[in-house]
Amino acid sequence: MNERExxxxxxxxxxxxxxxxxxxxxxxxxxxxxxxxxxxDQFSIGTxxxxxxxxxQGSIIGFVILLIIYSVMMNRLDKKLGFDQDDEI
Amino acid sequence: xxxxxxxxIFIGITFTAYISIALMSRASSTKDYYTAGGSVSPFANxxxxxADWMSAATFxxxxxxxxxxxYGSSRFLMGWTGGFxxxxxxxxxxLRKFGKATVPDFIGDRYYSQTARLVxxxxxxxxxxxxxxxxxxxxxxxxxxxxxxxIATGVLLGSAIVFFYAGIGGMKGITYTQVAQYCVMVFxxxxxxxxxxxxxxxxxxxxxxxxxxxxxxxxxxMPLLEKMNLIADELGVTHYTQGTLSSIDMFCITAALMFGxxxxxxxxxxxxxxxxxxxxxxxxxxxxxxxxxxxxxxxALGLFARLNIVQEIDKQAYHSAPEWFSNWExxxxxxxxxxxxxxxxxxxxxxxxxxKPVYREAEVRGEYGQRLVQNTPSTGPNEVYYDRxxxxxxxxxxxxxxxxxxxxxxxxxxAAALSTAxxxxxVLSTSISHDLMKKxxxxxxxxxxxxxxxxxxxxxxxLIAAYFGINPPADFVAKTVxxxxxxxxxxxxxxxxxxxxxxxxxxxxxxxxxxxxxxxxAGYIIYFQFMADHSDYWMGISPEGIGFVGMLLNFAVAISxxxxxxRPPQAVQDMVESIRVPNNAGVASH
Numbered sequence: 001m002n003e004r005e006x007x008x009x010x011x012x013x014x015x016x017x018x019x020x021x022x023x024x025x026x027x028x029x030x031x032x033x034x035x036x037x038x039x040x041d042q043f044s045i046g047t048x049x050x051x052x053x054x055x056x057q058g059s060i061i062g063f064v065i066l067l068i069i070y071s072v073m074m075n076r077l078d079k080k081l082g083f084d085q086d087d088e089i
Numbered sequence: 090x091x092x093x094x095x096x097x098i099f100i101g102i103t104f105t106a107y108i109s110i111a112l113m114s115r116a117s118s119t120k121d122y123y124t125a126g127g128s129v130s131p132f133a134n135x136x137x138x139x140a141d142w143m144s145a146a147t148f149x150x151x152x153x154x155x156x157x158x159x160y161g162s163s164r165f166l167m168g169w170t171g172g173f174x175x176x177x178x179x180x181x182x183x184l185r186k187f188g189k190a191t192v193p194d195f196i197g198d199r200y201y202s203q204t205a206r207l208v209x210x211x212x213x214x215x216x217x218x219x220x221x222x223x224x225x226x227x228x229x230x231x232x233x234x235x236x237x238x239x240i241a242t243g244v245l246l247g248s249a250i251v252f253f254y255a256g257i258g259g260m261k262g263i264t265y266t267q268v269a270q271y272c273v274m275v276f277x278x279x280x281x282x283x284x285x286x287x288x289x290x291x292x293x294x295x296x297x298x299x300x301x302x303x304x305x306x307x308x309x310x311m312p313l314l315e316k317m318n319l320i321a322d323e324l325g326v327t328h329y330t331q332g333t334l335s336s337i338d339m340f341c342i343t344a345a346l347m348f349g350x351x352x353x354x355x356x357x358x359x360x361x362x363x364x365x366x367x368x369x370x371x372x373x374x375x376x377x378x379x380x381x382x383x384x385x386x387x388x389a390l391g392l393f394a395r396l397n398i399v400q401e402i403d404k405q406a407y408h409s410a411p412e413w414f415s416n417w418e419x420x421x422x423x424x425x426x427x428x429x430x431x432x433x434x435x436x437x438x439x440x441x442x443x444x445k446p447v448y449r450e451a452e453v454r455g456e457y458g459q460r461l462v463q464n465t466p467s468t469g470p471n472e473v474y475y476d477r478x479x480x481x482x483x484x485x486x487x488x489x490x491x492x493x494x495x496x497x498x499x500x501x502x503x504a505a506a507l508s509t510a511x512x513x514x515x516v517l518s519t520s521i522s523h524d525l526m527k528k529x530x531x532x533x534x535x536x537x538x539x540x541x542x543x544x545x546x547x548x549x550x551x552l553i554a555a556y557f558g559i560n561p562p563a564d565f566v567a568k569t570v571x572x573x574x575x576x577x578x579x580x581x582x583x584x585x586x587x588x589x590x591x592x593x594x595x596x597x598x599x600x601x602x603x604x605x606x607x608x609x610x611a612g613y614i615i616y617f618q619f620m621a622d623h624s625d626y627w628m629g630i631s632p633e634g635i636g637f638v639g640m641l642l643n644f645a646v647a648i649s650x651x652x653x654x655x656r657p658p659q660a661v662q663d664m665v666e667s668i669r670v671p672n673n674a675g676v677a678s679h
Contacts, residue, residue, distance in 0.1 A: 006670075007666075007669070007670050010669075010670050010671075011669050011670065014669075018178045018179065021174070021178060022174070022175075022178065025171065025174045025175075029167045029171050029343065029347075030340060030343065030344070033163055033167055033343075034163075034336055034339050034340050034343065035336065035340070037160075041330070045300055046297070046299075046300025046301060047300050047301060047302060047312030047313060047314060047315065048299065048300040048312075048313075048314050048330075049314065049330055052160055052163075052314070052330040053299075053300065055160060055163035055166070055167060056155075056160075056162075056163050056166055056299075056388040057296060057299070057385055057388060059163075059166075059167050059170075059171065060166065060167070060170045060381050060384055060385055061381070061385070063170050063171055063173065063174050063377060063381070064374070064377050064378055064381050066174055067173065067174060067177055067373055067374045067377050068374050070177060070178055070370065071177075071370035071371055071373065071374050074182075074370055075367050075370060075371070078366075078367060078671055078672075082672075083670060083671045083672040084367055084671070084672070
């Protein structure tokens with residue numbers, strides 16, 4: 001790949017990754033915690049109703065996991081394309 | 090050892106640490122002052138950002154909000170953490186690659202327009218000013234309690250300390266102080282909760298306790314949330330696991346808080362202090378993890394504390410109430426109005442009276458020795474007022490924890506307020522010295538003069554913040570918080586997002602989008618918060634959530650205006666192209 005193709009590849013890959021992560025981001029918070037909350041409340045995690053638990057705990061845990069996936073995948077992509085040198089301001 | 094001794098020891102040790110750190114990392118250039126020279130490690134920046142983000146309000150009031158509104162409080166829990174997902178995946182890596190010191194810098198350069206820059210500067214100043222007023226008040230209140238001084242003196246003392254290390258040390262100084270402050274905050278927040286979790290649920294980990302059983306004082310094991318819902322039934326209030334807001338309002342408020350978070354300038358600039366795009370991503374993971382430790386603990390704390398309070402107070406005679414009740418009554422945080430004259434304190438649905446309690450003189454006591462209030466009681470059955478801040482502040486006492494823990498909680502409150510105030514002050518002073526003076530008014534400013542103006546601006550900003558901290562406009566601060574997030578969501582988020590993800594959005598599009606978004610959001614909030622005396626919201630969306638609609642409006646206007654006007658200059662389109670990939674080498678040429 002030449003520089004230009006690498007750039008294009010990098011941008012497309014990151015758009016797809018971000019899109020996938022944001023769908024998950026929406027599902028764990030707005031989806032499970034708000035829109036489907038009443039439905040999910042019939043299930044439980046430990047002794048807590050699932051929808052309630054997702055809104056107060058599960059979504060936050062989900063956000064942390066999403067960010068870890070994002071940074072691992074993106075940093076790996078940078079390394080693969082040789083974009084991982086530290087840049088100065 | 091007495092409580093006062095413990096307080097002095099904890100505050101003394103932590104302050105000595107903060108000030109010596111600030112002195113060791115003094116800023117000497119604008120680069121140091123604005124972005125700590127871009128040399129902070131991702132881990133340290135993660136801690137510093139977490140401390141910057143969690144204000145006195147989060148630290149002191151969050152658990153109280155959870156305790157009083159149960160499920161409804163999830164909008165804050167999700168809103169203030171979920172925003173970091175947007176911030177990390179859509180904003181900061183690209184802004185860091187752009188490599189300038191401030192957010193208005195990006196907007197001004199990307200939209201090749203001084204007008205856009207000015208709109209951004211005004212928004213940044215307004216957002217930070219709104220925030221910092223509340224912080225100075227928070228510092229004042231904590232100092233007043235700690236040292237038994239007037240709140241005004243406390244505010245001035247706090248301002249002097251913040252100026253000392255933020256004004257002098259710049260970003261470099263505050264970053265390392267915030268690292269220390271985060272450590273104080275996290276212990277101060279979690280240690281008392283672990284004790285209480287053991288007591289109420291038998292689980293040491295509060296998050297396990299939350300999904301566990303109620304076993305306090307050898308009671309028969311019962312699911313904790315079920316227990317709380319039973320109590321709610323007895324008191325005739327909404328179930329703890331159910332909300333009172335409509336789904337659409339919950340949705341919009343959560344969204345406004347998330348997109349607002351992703352557009353807050355004082356959070357964004359924190360990521361300019363690390364050395365590369367790679368480091369930005371790692372740093373964001375640390376930031377959210379550190380924030381999550383406290384945000385995952387708050388729901389547990391809120392629930393445990395509400396159970397404790399209900400059980401210790403409801404249907405008790407005043408004289409047999411626990412000691413903390415009369416202690417906090419003297420502080421103006423709790424009040425009892427014996428509406429049915431039965432001598433028992435009854436909890437129930439609705440407010441006891443409207444607003445905060447206004448006490449009569451301390452010598453005038455009721456039949457049972459309780460303080461009397463001047464407020465007109467409401468007709469509802471509820472007789473006990475408690476300020477939601479006591480959930481954190483009085484919690485160690487309610488749970489009977491040792492005095493050193495109470496001192497630690499106080500030190501944590503101070504750390505939370507100082508770290509946020511310092512971060513905001515820095516953005517405020519940067520906005521004035523860099524974005525306004527250097528970029529608009531006096532382009533020939535030397536580096537040294539710029540730092541001087543930054544220090545001067547932070548002094549000026551603190552004076553204003555201290556003034557409003559001492560004379561808070563009634564209810565003003567609470568109402569304007571909705572403003573800060575709504576404004577960030579309807580101005581910064583869409584403008585920055587389009588600036589990175591589209592090449593096509595031009596000057597006219599961005600400016601008209603920002604004006605439409607801000608105008609709509611500000612108009613709606615001002616109308617319902619300050620003018621209308623009813624709350625028939627449009628589509629049931631409260632002012633806290635309207636920023637989300639403002640944001641959609643901004644997007645719509647910016648995209649359609651750009652579509653019918655000229656493309657941005659080629660140089661700008663190339664710039665957009667170049668910030669999309671992380672390294673400097675081989676910028677796309679075409």
